[in-house]
Amino acid sequence: MTDITQRINTIGSQARTAARTLAASDGTARNQALEFMAQRLWEDRAALQEANKRDLAQAEADGISPAMIDRLRLTDKVIQGMADGVREVMALPDPVGEITEMRPRPNGMLVGRMRVPLGVIGIIYESRPNVTADAAALCVKSGNAVILRGGSEAWHSNRAIAERLALGLRAANLPAEAVQFIDTTDRAAVGALLKSDRHVDVIIPRGGKGLIQRVIEESHIPVIKHLDGICHTYVDRYADLAMAEELTFNGKMQRTGVCNATETLLVHEAVAETFLPAMAKRLVSAGCELRGCERTRAILGNEIPVTPVTPEDYDTEHLAAILSVRVVPSLTEAIAHIAAHSSQHTETIVTRDHPRAMRFLREVDSSAVMVNASTRFNDGFQFGLGAEMGISTDKLHVRGPVGLEGLTCLKYIVLGDGQLRQ
Amino acid sequence: MTDITQRINTIGSQARTAARTLAASDGTARNQALEFMAQRLWEDRAALQEANKRDLAQAEADGISPAMIDRLRLTDKVIQGMADGVREVMALPDPVGEITEMRPRPNGMLVGRMRVPLGVIGIIYESRPNVTADAAALCVKSGNAVILRGGSEAWHSNRAIAERLALGLRAANLPAEAVQFIDTTDRAAVGALLKSDRHVDVIIPRGGKGLIQRVIEESHIPVIKHLDGICHTYVDRYADLAMAEELTFNGKMQRTGVCNATETLLVHEAVAETFLPAMAKRLVSAGCELRGCERTRAILGNEIPVTPVTPEDYDTEHLAAILSVRVVPSLTEAIAHIAAHSSQHTETIVTRDHPRAMRFLREVDSSAVMVNASTRFNDGFQFGLGAEMGISTDKLHVRGPVGLEGLTCLKYIVLGDGQLRQ
Numbered sequence: 001m002t003d004i005t006q007r008i009n010t011i012g013s014q015a016r017t018a019a020r021t022l023a024a025s026d027g028t029a030r031n032q033a034l035e036f037m038a039q040r041l042w043e044d045r046a047a048l049q050e051a052n053k054r055d056l057a058q059a060e061a062d063g064i065s066p067a068m069i070d071r072l073r074l075t076d077k078v079i080q081g082m083a084d085g086v087r088e089v090m091a092l093p094d095p096v097g098e099i100t101e102m103r104p105r106p107n108g109m110l111v112g113r114m115r116v117p118l119g120v121i122g123i124i125y126e127s128r129p130n131v132t133a134d135a136a137a138l139c140v141k142s143g144n145a146v147i148l149r150g151g152s153e154a155w156h157s158n159r160a161i162a163e164r165l166a167l168g169l170r171a172a173n174l175p176a177e178a179v180q181f182i183d184t185t186d187r188a189a190v191g192a193l194l195k196s197d198r199h200v201d202v203i204i205p206r207g208g209k210g211l212i213q214r215v216i217e218e219s220h221i222p223v224i225k226h227l228d229g230i231c232h233t234y235v236d237r238y239a240d241l242a243m244a245e246e247l248t249f250n251g252k253m254q255r256t257g258v259c260n261a262t263e264t265l266l267v268h269e270a271v272a273e274t275f276l277p278a279m280a281k282r283l284v285s286a287g288c289e290l291r292g293c294e295r296t297r298a299i300l301g302n303e304i305p306v307t308p309v310t311p312e313d314y315d316t317e318h319l320a321a322i323l324s325v326r327v328v329p330s331l332t333e334a335i336a337h338i339a340a341h342s343s344q345h346t347e348t349i350v351t352r353d354h355p356r357a358m359r360f361l362r363e364v365d366s367s368a369v370m371v372n373a374s375t376r377f378n379d380g381f382q383f384g385l386g387a388e389m390g391i392s393t394d395k396l397h398v399r400g401p402v403g404l405e406g407l408t409c410l411k412y413i414v415l416g417d418g419q420l421r422q
Numbered sequence: 423m424t425d426i427t428q429r430i431n432t433i434g435s436q437a438r439t440a441a442r443t444l445a446a447s448d449g450t451a452r453n454q455a456l457e458f459m460a461q462r463l464w465e466d467r468a469a470l471q472e473a474n475k476r477d478l479a480q481a482e483a484d485g486i487s488p489a490m491i492d493r494l495r496l497t498d499k500v501i502q503g504m505a506d507g508v509r510e511v512m513a514l515p516d517p518v519g520e521i522t523e524m525r526p527r528p529n530g531m532l533v534g535r536m537r538v539p540l541g542v543i544g545i546i547y548e549s550r551p552n553v554t555a556d557a558a559a560l561c562v563k564s565g566n567a568v569i570l571r572g573g574s575e576a577w578h579s580n581r582a583i584a585e586r587l588a589l590g591l592r593a594a595n596l597p598a599e600a601v602q603f604i605d606t607t608d609r610a611a612v613g614a615l616l617k618s619d620r621h622v623d624v625i626i627p628r629g630g631k632g633l634i635q636r637v638i639e640e641s642h643i644p645v646i647k648h649l650d651g652i653c654h655t656y657v658d659r660y661a662d663l664a665m666a667e668e669l670t671f672n673g674k675m676q677r678t679g680v681c682n683a684t685e686t687l688l689v690h691e692a693v694a695e696t697f698l699p700a701m702a703k704r705l706v707s708a709g710c711e712l713r714g715c716e717r718t719r720a721i722l723g724n725e726i727p728v729t730p731v732t733p734e735d736y737d738t739e740h741l742a743a744i745l746s747v748r749v750v751p752s753l754t755e756a757i758a759h760i761a762a763h764s765s766q767h768t769e770t771i772v773t774r775d776h777p778r779a780m781r782f783l784r785e786v787d788s789s790a791v792m793v794n795a796s797t798r799f800n801d802g803f804q805f806g807l808g809a810e811m812g813i814s815t816d817k818l819h820v821r822g823p824v825g826l827e828g829l830t831c832l833k834y835i836v837l838g839d840g841q842l843r844q
Contacts, residue, residue, distance in 0.1 A: 020761060024785045097784060103806065109795050111805050116787065118817050201817050216642060222818045223644075243840040250842040339442060348836075361835050362519060363446045365538065373531050373838030382843070383533050383834065384525065395540050395623050396644045397819040400834040412805065412822040413783050414770075416795030418665040420672040421804070 004184070008192035011147060011180045012199025015120045018175035019145035023117045027094035029172055030140055034090035037140075037168030038083040041133060044164055045079045051160035052129070059153060071128050072154055082133040082161070085387070089137040092386040095404040096143040099413065109416035115408045117143035119201040122193050123389075124149045124215065126207030129157040135206075136165045136179045138389055142407040145178040147200065149193060151207070152185040159183065194219040204402070206390055224402060226390045228317045228343035229259030231375040234334045234360070236351035237270035243372065244350040245279050250374040251348065253286050257319045259391060260346050260378040264314060264324040266334045272327045273299050280304045280325075288321040295327040314341040331356055335363050342366060345393050346378040367393055367400035426606070430614035433569060433602045434621025437542045440597035441567035445539045449516035451594055452562055456512035459562075459590030460505040463555060466586055467501045473582035474551070481575060493550050494576055504555040504583070507809070511559040514808040517826040518565040521835065531838040537830045539565035541623040544615050545811075546571045546637065548629030551579040557628075558587045558601045560811055564829040567600040569622065571615060573629070574607045581605065616641040626824070628812055646824060648812045650739045650765035651681030653797040656756045656782070658773035659692035665794065666772040667701050672796040673770065675708050679741045681813060682768050682800040686736060686746040688756045694749045695721055702726045702747075710743040717749040736763040753778055757785050764788055767815050768800040789815055789822035 022030070041048070052074040059069050095115055102112030121144050125131045132148055139146035150158035162181035170176045182189050194203060197220045204224045205215040212225050233251045235244040251262030267275055276299050280290055284304055291309040292300065300306050306325070313324045314337075328334045338347050348370035349360040357371040368378040378400060380388025385403030392398045398406035444452070463470070474496040481491050517537055524534030543566050547553045554570055561568035572580035584603035592598045604611050616625060619642045626646050627637040634647050655673045657666040673684035689697055698721050702712055706726055713731040714722065722728050728747070735746045736759075750756045760769050770792035771782040779793040790800040800822060802810025807825030814820045820828035 020785075020787075023787065024781075105804070105806055109799070114783065114791075116784075119787070220638060222816070224818075240840070246840060246842055254843050359446075361536065362538075363442075365442075365445065365541070366833065368834040368836060369536075370836035371838060373836045373841045374843050376843035377531070377836060377838075377841065378834070382527070384527055394644070395831045396646075397831075399831055409817045409819075409821055411788065412790040412800070414790060414792035414795045414799060415779075416793060416799075418662070418668060419795045419799065420668055421676050421796050421798035 002188070004186055004188045005192045007184070008182070008189060008196055009199070011182065012120065012196045014177040015145040015147050015180050016199045018178040019117065019119045021175050022140070022145060022178050023096070023119070023143045025143070025174060027096065029174055030094070030143065031090050033140060033169045033172035033174050034086050034137055036171040037133070037137065037165045038086040038090075040164035040168050041079055041086070041161065042083045045076060048074050048079060048157065048160050048164070051156040054156040055154050064153070072157070074129060074157055078130060082130045085130070085134050086137040089141050089387050092141060092404060094141070095408050102415070107419050109414055109419045111412065111414050113410040114413045116411055118407055118409055120145045120147065120199055121407065122147045122149070122196070122200045122203045122221070124190060124193070124203065124205045124207070124211065126151040126211060129154045129161055131206060132158045132161040133165065134387065135389060136162070138387060138404060138407060140169070140178060142404045144407055145180070147180045147182065147193065149182045149190060155185055191218060194221065197221050204389060222397070224392050224398060224406065225394060226259065227393050229261070229345040230263050230315065230317050230341060230343040231260055231346040232264045232266055232338050232342055232348070233262045233375060234266040234338070234347065234349045235268060235271060235275055236331060236349055236353065236356055237268040238353040238356065239271060239350040240352055241271060241275050244275060245282065247348065247350055247372070247374050248279060249282060249286070251376055252283065252323050253288060253321065254374070254376050256321045258376075259317070260375050261319070262323070262375045263316070263318055264326065264341065266326050266328050266337060268331070268334070269295070269327050269329050272296070276300060276325070277304070280306070283323060288323055290323055290325055292325040293327055296325045299327070317343065331359065335360065338364055343393055345391065346370070346375040348373055348375050367391060424610070426608055426610045427614045429606070430604070430611060430618055431621070433604065434542065434618045436599040437567040437569050437602050438621045440599040441539065441541045443597050444562070444567060444600050445518070445541070445565045447565070447596060449518065451596055452516070452565065453512050455562055455591045455594035455596050456508050456559055458593040459555070459559065459587045460508040460512070462586040462590050463501055463508065463583065464505045467498060470496050470501060470579065470582050470586070473578040476578040477576050486575070494579070496551060496579055500552060504552045507552070507556050508559040511563050511809050514563060514826060516563070517830050524837070529841050531836055531841045533834065533836050535832040536835045538833055540829055540831055542567045542569065542621055543829065544569045544571070544618070544622045544625045544643070546612060546615070546625065546627045546629070546633065548573040548633060551576045551583055553628060554580045554583040555587065556809065557811060558584070560809060560826060560829060562591070562600060564826045566829055567602070569602045569604065569615065571604045571612060577607055613640060616643065619643050626811060646814050646820060646828065647816060648681065649815050651683070651767040652685050652737065652739050652763060652765040653682055653768040654686045654688055654760050654764055654770070655684045655797060656688040656760070656769070656771045657690060657693060657697060658753060658771055658775065658778055659690040660775040660778065661693060661772040662774055663693060663697050666697060667704065669770065669772055669794070669796050670701060671704060671708070673798055674705065674745050675710060675743065676796070676798050678743045680798075681739070682797050683741070684745070684797045685738070685740055686748065686763065688748050688750050688759060690753070690756070691717070691749050691751050694718070698722060698747070699726070702728070705745060710745055712745055712747055714747040715749060718747045721749070739765065753781065757782065760786055765815055767813065768792070768797040770795055770797050789813065
């Protein structure tokens with residue numbers, strides 16, 4: 001066993017023990033810990049900013065772009081936001097211990113299910129340091145221990161934040177080991193974590209495609225992941241076209257660098273000539289590049305600049321003001337296009353026709369399927385989950401926004417009075 | 423790409439297309455297919471028995487034990503049982519399309535979830551040929567396509583059964599490709615299947631530990647698995663001792679070679695001297711070997727033969743008439759023993775004390791946790807799920823018996839009237 005493996009093993013084993021205590025704790029104690037965490041973050045902000053300075057200096061030395069450096073900076077406002085986020089999670093209903101579906105069996109015993117924490121959650125992230133607090137708060141609220149592995153560019157900041165979170169747990173008489181921070185930038189630590197199936201119940205990677213691919217390939221532990229967001233807005237022949245224009249514009253342009261932004265617009269041929277010119281003009285004026293199929297380009301002619309769309313475009317998450325546009329002959333073809341190219345994240349149909357809306361809802365296989373709403377709504381806060389750990393494009397366990405429920409599971413419980421198996 | 427990889431790829435791609443049709447089909451069509459499947463199995467029993475003869479001849483040539491050969495044999499009764507099993511699955515409520523939790527958001531859109539099939543399910547099994555029919559029926563009922571890979575010892579029988587199931591689908595105008603049989607005994611086919619993440623949504627291995635370990639190590643696809651069944655019966659200090667004796671005896675001896683049989687008996691020290699002598703006598707008379715801790719052996723003295731228990735015993739699924747027995751000083755210690763040694767399958771407490779029962783239910787982290795009931799009840803039929811694909815000892819997605827619900831997932835659905843993200 002290498003040093004790193006041994007270290008990850010120790011961390012995992014401590015987390016496992018802490019998870020048992022947390023799972024047995026009541027919600028009041030976990031809420032108390034969250035309040036103390038929020039307090040520590042805010043009150044120790046000078047120390048956090050001191051640690052942050054070291055990351056910022058390193059980033060400057062490495063020639064990181066000013067925009068990226070800005071994302072790294074722990075201003076008072078960012079720290080206040082982290083503390084507020086922890087308190088928002090605290091205010092959510094406790095998911096642990098809920099008992100559902102208790103039903104009597106013919107022999108008199110009651111069989112149902114109880115919601116319980118998953119146990120130990122490993123989170124590997126490349127994002128801003130506030131993820132350290134957000135992710136840990138969701139885990140603690142749902143009774144899980146968490147092992148955090150942040151990106152090296154925010155290493156000092158992440159460590160300083162994680163230390164405050166552990167102090168918050170201890171202040172509430174809960175084990176500080178329920179929030180563990182992997183205290184090394186050695187990449188081998190990730191490999192060791194991905195093989196700790198004895199101590200870790202689920203891995204949640206948050207970052208770019210490279211990270212997620214590595215996790216899928218190396219992990220012996222179940223993974224909850226979000227790969228791509230190739231989302232579609234389909235304007236049906238029976239759409240309210242004014243609404244369709246607003247929804248398409250909102251889906252594509254309200255924010256472009258996010259996973260639930262629309263990447264491809266599908267338009268039924270019966271309305272394409274009426275709908276596309278005004279729509280295209282509005283998008284192009286707002287700075288959106290259009291990439292169209294032949295029929296789209298024929299309809300828009302020479303007046304509106306439309307690059308020919310390539311097969312690769314249909315399979316690409318641009319995360320930019322670029323929209324692929326395709327005219328389709330039918331709802332069936334729209335559904336087939338989505339089945340072939342979607343990343344199963346979010347799709348919406350704009351239509352006034354009830355049977356067609358219901359067919360789209362049923363046949364499109366994505367984490368969120370919508371009727372007459374913007375793809376941008378696929379989000380934990382927007383769906384009312386309160387907060388999220390990310391959006392899962394997996395099918396098993398949890399699809400869509402991963403809130404507190406996604407961090408728990410249901411075990412069977414049986415209440416008998418001496419029943420024997422015949 | 424090797425020949426095998428290409429073949430698995432074709433099978434996967436056909437299954438994916440068939441899965442889309444099945445997911446969009448209504449429950450009546452799927453039930454019709456199941457009825458036709460049942461008919462084909464029974465009416466073509468002579469052909470099934472012809473294929474079966476080839477497997478039996480091979481088994482005899484290989485010197486397989488008569489008991490194993492018997493398990494392989496497709497008698498009229500076994501075939502009737504398969505057909506009945508398919509009809510039982512047919513009679514279950516359709517899980518597909520159920521919509522739950524539709525709640526309005528402040529902006530007026532409704533957000534809820536719809537239950538949908540997982541898609542394509544790969545099943546790798548070593549068991550008796552009837553699994554071919556059982557597993558396929560559950561998949562078709564829940565709107566999934568299935569790729570079956572049976573053991574080589576039942577190869578001809580499995581293939582003949584799978585062919586009849588495909589005929590049943592076709593007779594109901596559903597795609598025959600929704601039930602695929604991997605038509606080669608080449609072991610490389612399993613490897614190729616485990617890497618088909620584009621075409622296969624989940625792998626369910628059903629077989630011995632070797633198979634399951636291989637699947638965990640090689641699969642890039644999520645796995646629903648059942649590893650060990652190291653189940654505990656804990657007799658609390660406040661137990662009704664007559665009930666405790668019945669539950670222990672039933673849990674251990676009602677059937678010994680099964681995953682939900684009790685492997686370890688934990689007894690609170692306050693009742694050990696009263697409880698153990700009669701209990702031990704009854705078990706030993708019934709042919710059960712006892713392996714006890716020091717205190718157990720001291721209590722039972724020289725009259726009842728008790729081998730010393732080893733640390734390995736506590737971690738072993740004996741699947742035989744062998745019971746480890748340990749006297750514990752407290753409920754806390756019983757829970758700690760279970761946390762250290764259980765395979766998180768099934769545990770039961772025998773007690774009359776309500777707070778202790780609730781604590782056990784909450785703190786023991788297993789797929790089924792019981793009060794005053796036999797561990798032998800952790801089973802799809804006993805829990806009222808109708809039928810099961812196995813018992814999951816995983817925590818993600820599904821714990822305990824995997825019925826139709828475990829073969830589906832929930833996607834978010836949104837019903838709007840033009841809502842835009844602010």
